Amino acid sequence: MIVPAPRAAERSPARIGREFRRRVAAGLRILPSGSARSDPQGLLHAGYTPRHRIDLFDTTFYLTGVRQNEYIRFFVAYVTQGSRAWPRIFYKDVSLIWRSASHTARLGGHLWIGKGDTTTYYEGGAECLTSREETTDLPVELQSGLEEVLRTSERIPTDHRAPFLVLHHGPEGRIEPYRDFSGPRRRAQANASHLPNRGRRVARFTRRNDPTSLRFTRGYEPDFQRGVLEEDGLRSRLYGGRVRRFRILSTNREIQYLFMASPRHVWIIPPQATTTELSSFGLRLVDVVADDDLFVPGYEYHFVEDDGSLFSQIPKGFAGPPSPQDENRADASPWIDKLPVVRDFRRRVLGRS
Numbered sequence: 001m002i003v004p005a006p007r008a009a010e011r012s013p014a015r016i017g018r019e020f021r022r023r024v025a026a027g028l029r030i031l032p033s034g035s036a037r038s039d040p041q042g043l044l045h046a047g048y049t050p051r052h053r054i055d056l057f058d059t060t061f062y063l064t065g066v067r068q069n070e071y072i073r074f075f076v077a078y079v080t081q082g083s084r085a086w087p088r089i090f091y092k093d094v095s096l097i098w099r100s101a102s103h104t105a106r107l108g109g110h111l112w113i114g115k116g117d118t119t120t121y122y123e124g125g126a127e128c129l130t131s132r133e134e135t136t137d138l139p140v141e142l143q144s145g146l147e148e149v150l151r152t153s154e155r156i157p158t159d160h161r162a163p164f165l166v167l168h169h170g171p172e173g174r175i176e177p178y179r180d181f182s183g184p185r186r187r188a189q190a191n192a193s194h195l196p197n198r199g200r201r202v203a204r205f206t207r208r209n210d211p212t213s214l215r216f217t218r219g220y221e222p223d224f225q226r227g228v229l230e231e232d233g234l235r236s237r238l239y240g241g242r243v244r245r246f247r248i249l250s251t252n253r254e255i256q257y258l259f260m261a262s263p264r265h266v267w268i269i270p271p272q273a274t275t276t277e278l279s280s281f282g283l284r285l286v287d288v289v290a291d292d293d294l295f296v297p298g299y300e301y302h303f304v305e306d307d308g309s310l311f312s313q314i315p316k317g318f319a320g321p322p323s324p325q326d327e328n329r330a331d332a333s334p335w336i337d338k339l340p341v342v343r344d345f346r347r348r349v350l351g352r353s
Contacts, residue, residue, distance in 0.1 A: 001276045002253065005144040005230055006056050013051035013065075020050045020062050020078070023085075030078070031280075032087045033103075033180060036165040043087060043165065048076050054145045057276040061142070063090070066150055067159035071111050074101075075146070076162050079282040086280040087166040089113070090138065090146065094329075095297040096236060096243060096260060097269050098146045099136040100281040102177035104163045105170035111163065117185065118176050131175055134270035134295070135185070138282055140247055140258050144232045151234075181281060188277065188285035196220070196254050196273050196288050203290040209315055211338035214294065219252035222259075222341065224348040227251070238299060238325050239265060246349060249274075255288050259345055265298030265333055266342050266350075294339065299323045302330035 009016065021044065024030065030040035050062035062078040062085070074091035077100075089101040091113065103114035116135030121128050138146070163169075168178045176182075192198040202220035207213035227249035236243050239262035246259040250271070258269035271288045279285055293315055302312040302319045312319060312330075320331030336342055346352055 001057070002229070002249065002256075002274055003056075003141060005141045005232075005247070006054050007145050008063075008149050009053040009055075011053070016051055016053050016062065017049040019053070020044075023080075028080070028083055028085055030085050030087060032166045033168045033178070034164050034166045035169075036087070043076075046161075046165075048087070048162065048165075050078060052149050054142065054149075056139060056142055057278060059278050059282065061282060063146075063149060066153045066156050067162060068156050069111075069158055069160050072113060073150075073156070074162070075149070076166060077282065079278075079280055081278075081280070084280075088281055089163050089167060090282070092146075092150070093133075094238065094299075095267070095269065096234065096239075096245075097258070098138045098143055099133070100138055100283055101163065101167060102136060102181040102281065103168040103170055103174075105174045106172045112175075113163070114167070114170070114175070114177055114181075116177055117182060129175060135287065136281075136283065137270060137272070139278070139284060140256055140269070140272050142282070143245070143258070144230070147232070147234050181279075184279045185285050189287065195286050199287075199289060201289045201291065202250075202255065202271070203294050205291050205293065209317065211293075211315075211318075211335055212340060214291075214339055214341060216341075220250045220255060222248045222257045222345070223251045224248065224344060227253075228349060229256075236262065238323060238329075239263070246345075248349075259349070260298070261345075261350060262298060265331075265336070266346060267298045267332075267336055268295050268342070270295045293335070294341075296332045296335055298332060298336065299326070299329040300332045301328060303328040 051065050052063040054061045060080040064076040072091040074089050077088050077090045078085040101113045102116045105112045115131035115133040117132045203216045205213045230247045233244050244261045248257045255271045257271045300313045314332045315335050318335035320334050323329040
C-alpha cells in the first residue's frame, strides 16, 4: 500500500500523555524487554510518558521527548498494536535514517546499540559475523514525522537509562538480535512469493569494484519520471547544511527508495517494500535484497586502526578526503557519483549533472 508520510498528531504533549495513560488504565499492556519488565507502568512515573503520536497503517507510535547520550540521540517509542505497546528505542543514524534498535550489549566496554539481523562472511579463511543494519531502518513513511518531532524539541536531556530499561541487554560482544526481533521476520519471509523479487537481488554489480556495472532487475529501478512521491528536508552539520530527501517508487511500485541530496553529496538509503505489516519494533518484516555497495552514505568509516590496519566501508580505491567534522569518516562520493542511478537522479530530479 502506498500512503503519504504521516505527520505527528496536532495535540499538546499533555493531551497525548493523558490519552496514553487512559489507554493503559483501560487495559493497554506495556511490554518492555529490558529491566522495566518487573514494573512496566513504572516507565510512566520515571519520565517516559509519551508526548507525541504518529499513526501508520494499523500501528500507533507514541513518542517521548527526544533524549541523548554520548552514543545516540533517540526517542523512547511505544509501538502500539491493539491492546499491546512495546517500548523501543528509535535513534538517528549518521546516514540520517531513523532506526529501531534491536537490543543493547557491551562492546569493548562501551554501550553498543543492536543493529538487527546478522549475516556471515569469510575473511582470511575465518567465518565472521556482521550486522545487517538496514534491517533496523524504520519505515520510510515514518522518517519525516520523526524528523518533524525532533525539530520541535527545545530541550534534549541526557539519558543513559532508557536503553537498558526497554531493550534486551546482551553479554559482551553479542551482536545477534533476540527472538522478539528475529522470530517474526523469519516467519514473514518463509514464503518467497511474499518477498520483493522472490527474495532475489533487485540490484547488483556485474563487475567487482566497478560502480558503472550496476544493473537493476527490470521493474525495480527507481521511477524518476512518475514515481517521486514526496520531498522534504533536514539539516546536518556533517553534510554542511540542508539535506533534501526524496521518496521515490520503483517502476513496478513494489518497493520504494529514499534519495538524500546535500549541497555536495547524493546517496541512497536501502529500499523498502510497500507492505503494511510492521513488527513490535515498528519495522517492516520483509527485506529488499540488493548489493550493499549501492547504499554507501556520503561519508563513511575509513580510518587506520591502532594496530596500523586500514578499516574502511568504502569500496577499495574510492575513498576521498576525510570529513571536516569527523576524521574517522571519508568522502565516499568518488564511488557514489559514478553510479549510473545517481547520475540519472542528479540529472532528472535535481536538474544538474
